[in-house]
Amino acid sequence: MKNSKHFETNAIRTQVARSEQREHSAPIYATSSFVFDSAEHARAAFAEEVEANIYSRFSNPNTDEFIEKLCLLEGAEDGVATATGMSAIFLALSSHLRAGDHIVSSGNLFGTTLQVMNNLLSRWGISHTLVAIDDNEEWEEAIMPNTRLLFTETPSNPGLDLCDLQFVGKLAKENNCLFVVDNTFATPYLQNPLQYGAHLVCHSATKFIDGQGRTLGGAVVGSKSVMKEVRTMARQTGPSLSPFNAWILSKSLETLAVRMDRHCENALKLAIHLQNHPKVKEVKYPFLSDHPQLELAQKQMRMGGGLVTLELSGGLERCKKFIDHLQLLSCTSNLGDTRTTVTHPATTTLAKQTREEQEEVGVTEGSIRISVGLEHIDDIIADLEQALEKSERV
Ligand SMILES: Cc1ncc(COP(=O)(O)O)c(C=O)c1O
Secondary structure: OOOOOOOOOOOHHHOOOOOOOOOOOOOOEEEEEEEOOOOHHHHHHOOOOOOOOOOOOOOOOHHHHHHHHHHHHHOOOOOEEEOOOHHHHHHHHHHOOOOEEEEEEEEOOOOOHHHHHHHHHHOOEEEEEEEEEOOHHHHHHHHOOOEEEEEEOOOOOOOOOOOOHHHHHHHHHHHOOOEEOOOOOOOOHHHOHHOOOOOEEEEEOOOOOOOOOOOOOOEEOOOHHHHHHHHHHHHHOOOOHHHHHHHHHHHHHOOOHHHHHHHHHHHHHHHHOOOOOOOOEEEOOOOOOOOOHHHHHHHHOOOOOEEEEOOOOOHHHHHHHHHHOOOOOOOOOOOOOOOOEOOOHOOOOOOOOOOHHHHOOOOOOEEEEOOOOOHHHHHHHHHHHHHHHHHHHH
């Protein structure tokens, strides 16, 4: 297909070449390796003189289709599909860094990404400074002579704070650093960080890209030149996405736009419903009128996304009761599902961080993260209302 200027058409009509069976929907290429026409063809394929699938750790028609689509949607030239979002993030970080290098990252990150920064990278002599995601001066002041990479996740998990992508993109350029953005929460439908100067974009495809809580997956995309190292590292270390999961994720991208429209519509309705609610201390949503970065959100995001965070008074006990009283909504750590999911970050996804570290990124024992699904909004609100009511009773 010739590329369209429309997101939906690219997401639906990008497909691996039709086989001689003339299938309409792409088949699953469940094969570890591919055959060569001859010994000479094998040599030329390994020498990269001809384009050919060799081995599914390197490439496979299903992962290629998924990545080609994602590249079109993110405005990237090249990409690599990975087994999980964490392997995508680790790949993006490890491909370009050496012992002695320094990272500046927002501290407002998914817990496991923070653990990679705090506990793993130092083993290989890579240091980092964490800054407040929304403080441009802190970003600037944290740059050191050996800073090679700037990293952020925006909106952040679970605080829904934003990084000014244009500012940090420019900072990266001025200081000759790579800028890597985890775009999991926004998805390529709501935000394209490469437009603002990011060099690599990572995704946990496990979330909204799959969108139905079925499979793990990830991806790193960027320009051809920056992806070269990432591709080599992936080929040699093998965090490859399976053809089956790539097939699911490619199919899922076909419906990303319509799903995100409804996720965002439901999330905004829920946030407005809970704003100034007598049983809720605080509500955070990037497109809510009182979000401190509303203007930035409207500049760099098409809509506010599918996540809403709440602050309940009454601390841990109240939150536990609230979650235990939910009847329709699910208590689970995943997000981006058609089903609304509710998480208590302080005791789950950020449990490995100290209380002080949690509070630095705005998470308290009263914080609740809601990934607003595609059920009817009236049913979502009704379930939350009855759980809020019951959790207040002694
Ligand atoms: C923002 C963000 N990035 C990365 C990840 C890791 O993704 P995965 O679980 O697919 O490894 C998550 C998981 O929750 C996430 O929320």
